[in-house]
Amino acid sequence: MHFVTNASTIASNKQMNKMHDDENVLKRIKEGHIEDFALLVNKYKGMAYSIAYRITDNREDAEEVIQDAFLKSFKAIKSFKGNSKFSTWLYRIVYTTSISRTRNFNRIFSDLSNAGNISNSNEETSYIIEKEDRTKYLKLALNNLKAEDAIVISLFYYDEKSIEEIGEIIGNSNNNTKVKLFRARKKIEEFLIKMLKKEAKEII
Amino acid sequence: MENQFKKDIKSIELDQPSAEFTNLVMQKIYQDKTNLAYKPLISRKLLFIVYGLYISLFLINIVFTLDTPPIGLPEIYFKGKAYFANYLTPPVWMYFLLTIGSILILIDSIIYFIKQRGMKQHSAGFGIQS
Numbered sequence: 001m002h003f004v005t006n007a008s009t010i011a012s013n014k015q016m017n018k019m020h021d022d023e024n025v026l027k028r029i030k031e032g033h034i035e036d037f038a039l040l041v042n043k044y045k046g047m048a049y050s051i052a053y054r055i056t057d058n059r060e061d062a063e064e065v066i067q068d069a070f071l072k073s074f075k076a077i078k079s080f081k082g083n084s085k086f087s088t089w090l091y092r093i094v095y096t097t098s099i100s101r102t103r104n105f106n107r108i109f110s111d112l113s114n115a116g117n118i119s120n121s122n123e124e125t126s127y128i129i130e131k132e133d134r135t136k137y138l139k140l141a142l143n144n145l146k147a148e149d150a151i152v153i154s155l156f157y158y159d160e161k162s163i164e165e166i167g168e169i170i171g172n173s174n175n176n177t178k179v180k181l182f183r184a185r186k187k188i189e190e191f192l193i194k195m196l197k198k199e200a201k202e203i204i
Numbered sequence: 205m206e207n208q209f210k211k212d213i214k215s216i217e218l219d220q221p222s223a224e225f226t227n228l229v230m231q232k233i234y235q236d237k238t239n240l241a242y243k244p245l246i247s248r249k250l251l252f253i254v255y256g257l258y259i260s261l262f263l264i265n266i267v268f269t270l271d272t273p274p275i276g277l278p279e280i281y282f283k284g285k286a287y288f289a290n291y292l293t294p295p296v297w298m299y300f301l302l303t304i305g306s307i308l309i310l311i312d313s314i315i316y317f318i319k320q321r322g323m324k325q326h327s328a329g330f331g332i333q334s
Contacts, residue, residue, distance in 0.1 A: 034233060041226045046218040053219050063221045070229045071236070134212045142216070157213035 022086045029077055037077075041070055044087055047159050048094045054147040054154075055098035065101055069094040088165045091155070095169055141191040149184035156181055251309060258302050264288060 028036045048069060052062035073080075073090050080089060142150045148170060155161040155169065167177040222228075268288050273281030 035230070037233065038226050038230050041229050045221055045225055049221045050218045059219075063225065066221060067225070067229055067232070071232055074233055075236075135215050138212050139216050142213075153213065157210045158216070158218070 023082065026077065026080065026082070026086060029074075037070075037074055040086065040090075044090055045070075047087075047154070048091060050154060051091055051094050051151050052098045054150050055095070056102050057147075061101060062098075065098050066094055069097050072097070084168060085165065087159070088161065088168055091169045092171075095151070095171075137192060137195060138188070140195070141188045144191055145184055145187055149180060149187065152177065152180050153184050153188070255302075255306075 022040070025036050025039050029040075045066065048066045049062055052065040052069075053059065056062045056065060069090065072093055073086075080086070142153060145153070151170065152166055155166045156163075161169070163174050163177050163181070166172075166181075167174050170177070170180075172180065265288070268285040272278070
């Protein structure tokens with residue numbers, strides 16, 4: 001007798017394990033082990049900072065925002081019922097706190113795409129794109145998106161959040177979120193094609 | 205290609221907050237918690253006022269039990285003594301209530317300081333001066 005487990009089951013098991021880890025940590029915090037909150041801070045500060053930085057565009061502001069967000073989440077932890085993942089709830093707090101702090105609303109909701117201004121580096125890119133370059137160009141492409149689109153891409157691909165979870169974080173319906181994700185991918189494609197011409201296919 | 209795209213996105217290093225970030229957050233949490241760790245049942249300011257009056261009256265009462273004034277003019281002393289006896293001597297039941305109150309406040313304060321101490325010991329792990 002042997003058991004076959006496919007990749008998606010392994011992935012969903014990993015997600016389940018993550019949730020159980022967070023559940024256990026949250027349970028301990030609610031029981032009074034405040035020091036365990038540091039585990040959650042360490043685990044989620046990266047993505048939280050990324051979200052805040054994309055919106056505020058300033059390191060100090062972003063750090064202040066996520067500090068506030070973590071404090072708010074700690075104070076409200078007893079009322080957190082676990083209907084969604086802790087990370088989804090936290091990122092929602094980060095997102096709304098960032099929006100309320102930012103002075104530049106254009107950055108979040110307007111299309112900042114300036115791909116046309118980037119010099120045509122066709123001569124430099126007539127080689128097979130190495131992994132480091134792919135990362136570099138993708139990062140450029142992400143930075144060229146409006147903040148909300150970059151956040152959607154990061155949450156979907158980097159943090160492996162579902163459409164529902166992303167919608168919950170940014171306060172959009174599932175359909176709107178799907179459309180945002182699709183359009184963001186499209187914009188990345190266009191940016192990369194403009195930059196890299198035929199080599200763009202290696203990335204997208 | 206989607207898998208490759210996902211791998212490439214995941215290989216982008218996330219910007220990180222400062223190295224001390226977690227400690228800063230935990231410090232703030234412990235500072236807040238220490239301030240709110242245990243709210244005394246009775247306001248400390250109110251206690252100062254009530255007990256201040258209580259102790260003052262008690263001391264004045266003791267002074268006025270003397271037959272001769274310890275300091276000051278005898279006339280003023282005896283007038284004061286008479287006034288105090290007529291109008292300011294607290295009734296016995298008030299002394300009784302204040303004594304019970306003192307015991308409860310003492311217990312309240314002990315619990316408050318024990319909890320605060322507990323919070324400060326926890327916070328020492330995050331570099332907070334106790």
